[in-house]
Amino acid sequence: MSWTVLGAAWLVTHVLVVFQALRADALAWRWRLLALVPPAAPGVAWAGGRRAAPVLWGALLVLYVLLRVAE
Numbered sequence: 001m002s003w004t005v006l007g008a009a010w011l012v013t014h015v016l017v018v019f020q021a022l023r024a025d026a027l028a029w030r031w032r033l034l035a036l037v038p039p040a041a042p043g044v045a046w047a048g049g050r051r052a053a054p055v056l057w058g059a060l061l062v063l064y065v066l067l068r069v070a071e
Helices: 002-022 029-036 038-047 052-070
Strands: none
Touching (some): 002 038, 002 052
16 A cells, blocks of 8 residues: 555656656756656756755655565
């Protein structure tokens, strides 16, 4: 049950990070399109000036992996 909730929260956060990265005015279009590659999305959003969503994305991913390993 907790895997499902955490996975859903991570997925919603991922969509938010991709959206923020695609709308980052500080970056050129080719860098913004790199956000469509899932592992690169938080880095692109971070480079675009967003801080909270990429950190939350990483924290949720770490929690999900820890829960999977602990089981």
